[in-house]
Amino acid sequence: MTVAREFDPVKLSVLANAFDGIVREMTNGLLRSARSSVINTARDFSCAVLTADNQLLAAAEGVPVHVFGAGPLGEDMVELHDDIREGDAFLHNDPYRGNSHAADHCILVPIFVEGRHVFTAVTKAHQADCGNSLPTTFYATARDVYEEGALIFPCVRVQRDYTDIDDIVRMCRSRIRVPDQWYGDYLASVGASRIAERRIHELAEKFGVDDLVDFVDAWFDYSERLAASAIATLPEYELHGWTAHDPFPGTGPDGVPLQATIKVKPAQGSISIDLRDNPDNLPNGLNLTRATATGAALAGILSGIPENLPSNAGTFRRIEVLLRDGCAVGVPKHPFSCSSGTTNLADRIVNLVQAAFSQIGDGYGTAEGAAGQAPAKSVISGTDERNGNAYVNQILVGGVGGPATPYVDGWPTYQRPVCGALLYHDSVEVDEQRYPILIRERMLVTDSGGAGRLRGGLATRVTIEPRVDAVTLTYGIEGKLNPPKGVRGGQGGAVPDAWVEDIDTGRRREIPIVGRYDLRRGEKIVSITPGGGGYGDPLQRDVAAVLDDLRECRISSQAALTDYGVVIADGGVDQEATVKTRRERLTAR
Known part of the structure; x- marks a missing residue:
């Protein structure tokens, strides 16, 4: 573990909540200004702030599959552009680099304070249309990225000096079926990222840029200590999770078998999850990306352990996700499609990981x-x-x-x-x-x-x-x-x-x-x-909860008896008969 730096704990809490509030303001701005229903009604988007060295700092209520693997987005921006400056914005939706799938358009805004790149604002919004050959952003049966047909932007500059680069905008308008709707969503995303830029400038004026940089180190160290302490309370365990995705075009008659090996190492205060022993890339759109495979694994782990930990890079230092190039739940090889890389197999990975933790004992997973x-x-x-x-x-x-x-x-x-x-x-x-x-x-x-x-x-x-x-x-x-x-x-x-x-x-x-x-x-x-x-065990369910479920039509009277061993009589529970029924069921096992 890194050595903890001296930082005023009150200021640490103030700044942690300030960055959380910035991301929430970004979220509210995008929610209220976007045009498509998938964003402004269903809220299929996320906002985050990265550090200059591309670590996740704040995500508030960001969707796990969007933000838990957000760091590589910033890595791509720095790798591909050596002339980043204030007023820039970048459009990124490349699944073969740091993004999730082509339908998630990301706007990255590098934030400079006193001429120094210190943070990057990220908005990631699922598009109503991204130029696919069919009118859907989930082209799960596409045999490769060419059949998928999406416009893919590998972190291209879309604004310079706070002004749109029209070449990029025209490309989107000419290929996207609902161009005005897309452009409205684009403006909303840029606006949300610019909110973070303004608010961080205000924070820097109040606290100074050096305090903000020191805060980042202290906050990550604190989060790492929390994660290590939480893991240290777990028993040492090797967990094996497995599941299978249903048969699907391009998967064969048995579907897609998936598995993970999770090693809980309390003495080291760390957890590793190995996803490498899974099928190779599939000839359809189900393949995960580096970001979605990582995000799904992290989401499963954070759901599986009892403690509520900060969702940032400090916590993630204690969790290792092992991926394999060319794997359906790893790092995709071009041109295999990742059109549904945020859903099907990703959902299965979350499930098998969080369910695997239940193997430790009651109260886990x-x-x-x-x-x-x-x-x-x-x-x-x-x-x-x-x-x-x-x-x-x-x-x-x-x-x-x-x-x-x-x-x-x-x-x-x-x-x-x-x-x-x-x-x-x-x-x-x-x-x-x-x-x-x-x-x-x-x-x-x-x-x-x-x-x-x-x-x-x-x-x-x-x-x-x-x-x-x-x-x-x-x-x-x-x-x-x-x-x-x-x-x-x-x-x-x-x-x-x-x-x-x-x-x-x-x-x-x-x-x-x-x-x-x-x-x-x-x-x-x-x-x-x-x-x-x-x-x-259903026979251990609280009898009052069973009765409430029955009255609210969540379960039928037949299920109350068959599944839960609760005998209903005259609109209420026959306590004596219920005790007898449950005892007989337990004895018969």
Whole structure:
């Protein structure tokens, strides 16, 4: 461990909260000024501040898969440009360098104080369209980056002296299907990064640039000590996590088996996670990048251990992530596509890591959370006959079940493991106003959360109709064969499903697991997301919690008896019969 520097602890707390507040102001600015719904409603973006040597300093409520691997973004800026100066801004979305996937447009602004580069502001925002050959930013079946078709910018300068470089802007406007919407989101991202620039200048005027630099070292050292102390309380353990992604175009009939070896070394105050023994790059868009593989592993570890640690480079000094070139969950080789590199396999890595920690004992780890890009979370596209305008956007009107933890039930609006429940549900009213769709139904699904001492989050059922001749949905259902698993005796979550119905006749028609579907007038699509896994023995669940779940329709009376051993009589719990039933079940095991 590095030697702790003398730094006023009060000032340390003040500056740590000041940088956190700066990132939160960036976040609010981008949320309120962006144009596309995937950003200003679903909040699929993150903001962060890096140090000049490209270490993550502050991320506030940044999405883990966006910010935990953000350091390489700054590394690319410094490597590729030897003339960085104040007033510059850079556009970066290259998955073969430091970015996540091509749909995440990053704006990096180097922040200079007294002529010295001291910090870098980063905004990363998922785009409604990034120039893909199909109208979706998750082209999971693309066989390579050329079939994917996205415009890729390897950290190119997009502003000089605070002024747009029109060549870059014109390229985006000419290839992106919704150019005005993209440009509005671009301006919002630049504006958010400039907020950080202004606020850090104000901090430097108040405290001095030397104090800010000394603070960074002290804050990282403090965070590292916290992480080392937390790990030192764990037993020495070698954990093995495994899972499998469902079969998918380009994966073969058995899907994608995934595994990790996690070594907990309390004497050294460190944890390592080895992802190298996994399949090679796949001929589809599921491949992870260096950033997303690292971010997913870190997210799983921070979810798996009980302590709440700062999300910064100081904490990460104590966690080693081992990756392999050419691996599907490692460092991708060009031209393998990473179009869905922030979702499918990344979600599986988070799950297998956080679930593996439950092997240590009760109170550690979590169950697996649900994932997948169900039609209720699809990219919709087409032409709005009300105004003649083309539209492309991802809608997030249906959540998935979150994992049960040792302390709380799973969250029903979890969205997906890599996001850590930080993405929002879309507003039904806003989506119906902006796009030619009707959301006829959005409801939680009874009995869909995995039973356990703590119950998994419920699945969501959503029904969507078009208000025009056709709306194209691009989606990818995942988890039908390998649904989210429970841990420590908890049961798995319910599987996802989706189908199309004729509105007049009610005739039901199955749709492919992954692909595009043109939803026609007179049809409706029914989308059911997966439920989350449960934690612990269901027979140990508090009887009052079971009764509350029953009254709130989270579970059925049959599940109360079958899964939890709770006997319901006259609207309440028959305590004597419940004790007897549970005792008999335990004895019979």
